[in-house]
Amino acid sequence: MAEIRLTRVEQGQTKIKNVPIAVTPEGFWCCPSPVVFQKSLKTQNPLNKHKPSSPPPPKTGVQKKPVAVPVSVSVSERRTASSAPSRLVLSDEKQCSTAPERPPPTTTSVAAAERAPRQKIESLPKKVAIEFGEPGTCDMKVVLLGKQGFCVKLSVHRDVLTQKSGFFSEKLSEQSGLSCLQIADCEDVEIYVETVGLMYCKEMKQRLMKQSVSRILRILKVAEFLGFSSCIQSCLEYLEAVPWVGEEEEEKVVSTVLQLQAEGIGVNPVLKRISSDISNVPKDTLSHIIDLVLKSNEESGRREMKSIVLKLFRENNSLPSYARSTDICNDMIYRSCRSCLDSLLSLFKQAAEPDKLSEDHNPTAKCIALEADNLSWLLEILIDKQAADEFALMWANQQELAVLHAKLPTVSRYYVSCLSGRLYVGIGRGELLPSKDVRRLLLQTWLQPLMNDYNWLQHGCRSFDRKLVEEGIGRTILTLPLEDQQSILLSWLGSFLKTGDSCPNLQRAFEVWWRRTFIRPYVENQGNVAVSDSSSMLPKQRE
Template structure:
């Protein structure tokens, strides 16, 4: 970093703040750091010294040789002025005409509240033939000493404004600049031959600001350089991605190629979402690596929840239902094979081998059941499951170590109905309980001890609540059947005592109380 240093001046003289200037690989003197535009200038008390500089002395920006401009690097000096100059000829005051004013010294309490004035000189000092004055909305005024030919060559905005000047004036004013700092930096980029080198050290938000100003100025070279930068760098976070896409999309109708940037988020040849989702489900459902499968199931479930209200719901649900039916068909085929193999007479190792693919398909069904219930389509799954009579008929002929995974699906459906997440009709609920509750009771002991994620309390609550949604006659038949199993198997049977108590109150206590009231 290079730094311009000037001696301290006394009261009545110009107060100049030291400004850090960064030298780029090309020799371009960058715009002051944001702190120059944002931090207020504080007055410093003067010191009485034996020798004081003359009040008529002038201070010039750092000068560079004109030969450096010809050979490649371009330099700009900077001078930041904190209050009116002593002679008053170059004063820059916000919302004031650019005319000579009397030299005046502000009071000590007014210095910090005065509008900040910044002077920036591009190219070789003293060679500029045009003054561009930027009037910022935050009370900042920036005067740029520039070269008319460079602005006309690079900016359609300046080319139009300058051509409209009749006669030609040495000053051009831009009002209501919402980002003075970036305006100054973007104009400075017109002096760069390798603009990419200037942008490479910037952040994405700052380049978006430069892109916005470049668009307003009609600075095509700058716009293209910003697009090249945005195409190459990563975008961090969804918020930044949305800002990039919005900024770039705004340029689509201006004849500037933005396709390279937008291809990161969209593609003309992209396959339909249905095909992509189908492929994702296929990869997850066929995976046998436990850790990766578990993590991807969680991610896909979360992402699908985030799109559950999109217009593509119908197509997405159809794809998931197709995958659910495919897994159900595979499960039925595995049950048939297990029944034909007569696994009761085979050693435990053979049974465990036969159980693995059944466990995989049952896990797939559970995952897709959760997805569809989140998308308000779980009632259709309940209808499908209530019609699996062949699966139930084969169930009892297969060893429990092989078959019990299927009862997890039944238990999950009962839990969803009990929680009100699946709204099935009375006939479906009745069919589910009549068809799948007996197999579930038969497998209950294995479910408790063989499945680490099995939550007995939740399952029993779900079964009981599902039973209590039926008419009283159906409640009586189901609970009396359960009572016989519970008295026989004890802890190896679901404990539906809460549901039994509710049914007892409905069937016996309430009628008895009503009869007693009538007698009275």
């Protein structure tokens, strides 16, 4: 490893921080540890604690040495002030050094005289000197001024900077004899130093491999500012290959890469991870995923994937309407619903055959349960998408399935009643709004089969919520005209008086119907009579 030449500290000059820097003839170098920069920043303005017993120093006892700021011709950067991470000042070699110190005047305070050198040195900005390449071969300086006066002086080679950086090439070509270039207001001095060091690396990929994604993004930002095209390309290749851990990191990568794309830099390989050029991929892929889930016979895997896909659909529903292909997705789901309904009807017909009914263990019962579960899952997706009205119509029109339902053993058919119960709950909650005729037909077709299976649902179905279903049925009934309410509730009353708890308890809906039928008309009539009496008395009072 080559030795690093650090600028010698002369008396009265800015204090220089010695840091472990290593540079090889091939250009491989070790950037100062971030701790070095952090410690330097922390110790720039230390608090000078005074002992209570010591007298306070007089204000006129010591004068601090003024620090000369290199002032020269300001050159506008490639970026605007709002987006540029630094400010450039071009200066010669003499202007990059600090001004000589003024001798402090004598003072009568001994304590103040002892503290004066310490205060003067610690209050000055820290400076780190770094030399790249072979010792003694550098032909220019680059001074980086960070926040709070932190300064890094880089000894570099003009030909390396002009070959690697479009920014340096442009600025140095404007003034060929320039020996010192100062970049002020650097937001990330550490990354500036590392990026300049990367200009000396022949194997940049190996240098970047051990870096984190967040650090690569910082390097990419500085490399783009400096016009360091080979570094930009290496960073993009790194981001294309390395995993992005978590959504937050992915968003940072995508945001940074899109900014580069807006400036005309090719970033398609990185963006291909999150986008596709094929237009029909979402539709075909969704259809394929749903088909795989619906046709799975493995209970655990099917249950897990149904939960995951349902969650992802809900996340998609939170997007604005213009960002979703709602109609295409709904059509695809309804095609799956029709396929499941056809399969369920075929299974009911098989299970209703005499030879199947005589079997103790009907193999079609498991298939019926699977298809009913598939339909329930698709219904949940449609309810979340606020598109389940058509499903209610499809289910209400399954009269043939309802007739076959009565012929099957309860253990084989009760899964279907769970689906009817979910529709009643959805209507009661306002999650779907089918028409009056559909609501009436849904109750006429499937309420009695549900009541026939109710005892089994309570004891054989763990996911069945009795109170929720009863409330949904009652609310659905009360949305119908009063005559339909009466017909359905009187039919329910006959079943409830025979079977008791084996029938849904719709007493709340019954009470509402009772008040609407017997009490409300009387109250309205009494109100009308009172109004008519008061109106007839008004002329007499006037007389």
